[in-house]
Amino acid sequence: DIQMTQSPSSLSASVGDTVTITCRASQSVNTYVNWYQQKPGKAPKLLVHTSSILHDGVPSRFSGDGIRTEFTLTINSLQPEDFATYYCQQTYSSPTFGQGSKLEIK
Amino acid sequence: QVQLQQWGVGLLKPSETLSLTCEVSGVSVSTSQWRWIRQAPGKGLELIGEFSENAGSDSDASLMNRLTMSVDTTKNQVSLRLTSVTAADTGVYFCARQTSCRGGSCYSYGWFDPWGQGTPVIVSS
Numbered sequence: 602d603i604q605m606t607q608s609p610s611s612l613s614a615s616v617g618d619t620v621t622i623t624c625r626a627s628q629s630v631n632t633y634v635n636w637y638q639q640k641p642g643k644a645p646k647l648l649v650h651t652s653s654i655l656h657d658g659v660p661s662r663f664s665g666d667g668i669r670t671e672f673t674l675t676i677n678s679l680q681p682e683d684f685a686t687y688y689c690q691q692t693y694s695s696p697t698f699g700q701g702s703k704l705e706i707k
Numbered sequence: 708q709v710q711l712q713q714w715g716v717g718l719l720k721p722s723e724t725l726s727l728t729c730e731v732s733g734v735s736v737s738t739s740q741w742r743w744i745r746q747a748p749g750k751g752l753e754l755i756g757e758f759s760e761n762a763g764s765d766s767d768a769s770l771m772n773r774l775t776m777s778v779d780t781t782k783n784q785v786s787l788r789l790t791s792v793t794a795a796d797t798g799v800y801f802c803a804r805q806t807s808c809r810g811g812s813c814y815s816y817g818w819f820d821p822w823g824q825g826t827p828v829i830v831s832s
Contacts, residue, residue: 633816637752644801644822645752651814688752692805692816695765696742698752 603627605634605689607699613707614679622674622702624689629669633693636665636674639701640685648687649674681706709733711802713823719830725789729802729823736760736778740805741785742819743776747798756787757805792830799825 604627614620624634632652637645647656649665652672662677676683684706689699715727729741743756756766758776766774775788785802807817
């Protein structure tokens, strides 16, 4: 299985900040990485697919980038509703998820 | 718009069988790929099974042939059955559709969207 390693596992930030979460794949996955947001007690929601394509209805302050083994999710101008846990996922082979990055309010 | 609605019994004793159903609207269950994901308490997301009518099923090796997935085309539902549950099977179970097309554009590999709302499952004696 392809391992996905996210960093940091947790981070704190303030409303208005910009944060970046990194995801590294154990082998090349081309651009087939997706990002999800999960809030407590809720199902994950798709934010970005195929590394950088914003899903319908996702605010433009979210952006994804990367290729092969290095991927990032950046959130500009954090809003209160952005505090959640974020997961990367590769679907290049049997899908696997990163361990999650919990974004908390500072 | 594709929507998934889950239901199933959430409290089980060890050795019992977990049965979950995901009712699908907006797309035929026959033409899509379905995924089951488990999230242990306080943990991350784990893909435990994949199913489609044309490709069959595949499940995580750790489940050791306890997992069965199927679709009911008459009811447009996707189902999961996990036998001989233990406390290690406790968690929230999600169904999801894997798709690789959106807005007329298709890609080689896909993403999970939408997800069901999740079913909490507790296995306890």
